Amino acid sequence: MKKTVLAFSRVSPEMAERLQQDFNVIVPDPKLGDMNEQFNDALAHAHGMIGAGRKLGREQLQNASKLEVVSSISVGYDNYEVGYFNERGIMLTNTPDVLTESTADLAFALLMSSARRVAELDAWTKAGQWKRTVEAAHFGTDVHGKTLGIVGMGNIGASIARRGHFGFNMPILYSGNSRKAELEQQMSAQFRSLDQLLAESDFVCLVVPLSEKTRHLIGKRELGLMKSSAILINISRGPVVDELALIDALQNGTLRGAGLDVYEKEPLTESPLFQLSNAVTLPHIGSATNETRQAMADRAYQNLRSALLGEKPQDLINPQVWKG
Structure with missing residues (x-):
């Protein structure tokens, strides 16, 4: 039967x-x-x-x-x-495993889009605002040579690190539950505590599973440790970040920008994030190819x-x- x-x-x-x-x-x-x-x-x-x-x-x-x-x-x-x-x-x-590379691609797309203000300037151009040579008010920030911090160096984190190291000559920092000797050798990746990583990185990419230990892993205190010029990328799970604290940091300039694919509540239909030009918001599409x-x-x-x-x-x- x-x-x-x-x-x-x-x-x-x-x-x-x-x-x-x-x-x-x-x-x-x-x-x-x-x-x-x-x-x-x-x-x-x-x-x-x-x-x-x-x-x-x-x-x-x-x-x-x-x-x-x-x-x-x-x-x-x-x-x-x-x-x-x-x-x-x-x-x-x-x-x-099967979604590792696609999700790493998406993380880097968010990183690049946030750094070079792609979504913001696309909307600005389509709105007819491009009337003269772009000036400093619309400049982005370089990616190549900047320090990439990865929180959670599993398979996806390692794939993101390879893109940064080999493609953009980025120094790699990582934090997690264990050291990754092979990656340290391949990419000169350096292990840091979470606090150290946040303080030293130009881009911070979150790639951890959601658990009671990682819920609101990044809150007001942690965001305050980051450089004001830094960009936060979250492709893990929304509740890993205290969303209200992130919104506040983006609004008051504590943080340069954020690239987000996940949120505390999904689907996200209303949010102050939608009003922020320094937040790139995608609808949880990490594996969506x-x-x-x-x-x-x-x-x-x-x-x-x-x-x-x-x-x-x-x-x-x-x-x-x-x-x-």
């Missing part, structure tokens, strides 16, 4: 077709009524779930009595109550299929629940 898979976010027709080869598949459809109601009705039948963007834990999954695995089409897993998954023996998988999203979907499919067919998934976040 086929097991049942519930898609808890939108999946492509191709993904649904692949899943249907081995499983019964339930994909909530807005044309059929309330999506949450469809989701809750399907929970009791689901052996596996696949998707992204929905919080899942004790409250949401109490009726999912048959659930064996949740396959998340994401790297971060702060939306999932891992302790509850462990308690229930539910496997949780993610899609690491056709190639990368396809690779993430493929990885999530393989993880789900392995788990439901009795094989250990490649990307099991909580291996202690594996019963193989």
